[in-house]
Amino acid sequence: xxxxxxxxxxxxxxxxxxxxxxxxxxxxxxxxxxxxxxxxxxxxxxxxxxxxxxxxxxxxxxxxxxxxxxxxxxxxxxxxxxxxxxxxxxxxxxxxxxxxxxxxxxxxxxx
Amino acid sequence: xxxxxxxxxxxxxxxxxxxxxxxxxxxxxxxxxxxxxxxxxxxxxxxxxxxxxxxxxxxxxxxxxxxxxxxxxxxxxxxxxxxxxxxxxxxxxxxxxxxxxxxxxxxxxxxxx
Numbered sequence: 001x002x003x004x005x006x007x008x009x010x011x012x013x014x015x016x017x018x019x020x021x022x023x024x025x026x027x028x029x030x031x032x033x034x035x036x037x038x039x040x041x042x043x044x045x046x047x048x049x050x051x052x053x054x055x056x057x058x059x060x061x062x063x064x065x066x067x068x069x070x071x072x073x074x075x076x077x078x079x080x081x082x083x084x085x086x087x088x089x090x091x092x093x094x095x096x097x098x099x100x101x102x103x104x105x106x107x108x109x110x111x
Numbered sequence: 112x113x114x115x116x117x118x119x120x121x122x123x124x125x126x127x128x129x130x131x132x133x134x135x136x137x138x139x140x141x142x143x144x145x146x147x148x149x150x151x152x153x154x155x156x157x158x159x160x161x162x163x164x165x166x167x168x169x170x171x172x173x174x175x176x177x178x179x180x181x182x183x184x185x186x187x188x189x190x191x192x193x194x195x196x197x198x199x200x201x202x203x204x205x206x207x208x209x210x211x212x213x214x215x216x217x218x219x220x221x222x223x224x
């Protein structure tokens with residue numbers, strides 16, 4: 001069945017470091033892919049998305065490219081800030097309106 | 112994107128009791144969903160709340176335990192019935208967007224003693 005696998009956290013970085021959070025998926029067909037972010041004590045916010053192969057989603061300095069050949073959707077940011085500390089979820093859309101979420105990766109950014 | 116509110120934001124309940132969580136959206140939406148996020152875990156879809164008909168439950172979730180109402184296109188409730196400590200979780204409602212994304216409410220943090 002469809003599934004999403006994320007790298008385990010926590011990931012601890014210093015401010016201005018480069019961030020990569022790996023996400024791979026298993027799916028029949030060509031799902032849409034998403035990254036959501038959950039700040040402490042809050043609900044999930046949509047960070048970015050990509051709907052087809054080679055699409056690049058971007059928002060707030062974060063980017064992810066839909067790679068069909070490697071079934072991946074890795075999240076990257078060139079220079080993280082303390083305010084980026086949160087839990088990041090990779091998600092796959094299946095069956096038109098249902099999501100599979102990855103297990104989440106906690107990011108801690110130190111000043 | 113839609114603005115979604117949930118009530119209560121958090122609650123502490125005794126085992127054996129029930130809690131009803133409300134989800135209000137600032138615009139009419141076709142699709143509404145309820146998720147559970149157990150401590151330190153990812154999100155699991157409980158059910159799709161259908162306006163004017165019974166909710167559609169995912170495997171492992173049943174109507175007797177999690178009755179859902181959807182009286183109109185802007186409102187839904189989820190009840191957690193006969194609670195046990197294992198029901199301690201964050202419960203989130205979400206709505207479908209125009210491009211198949213989902214937007215989430217702030218969540219209800221439930222602790223069952």
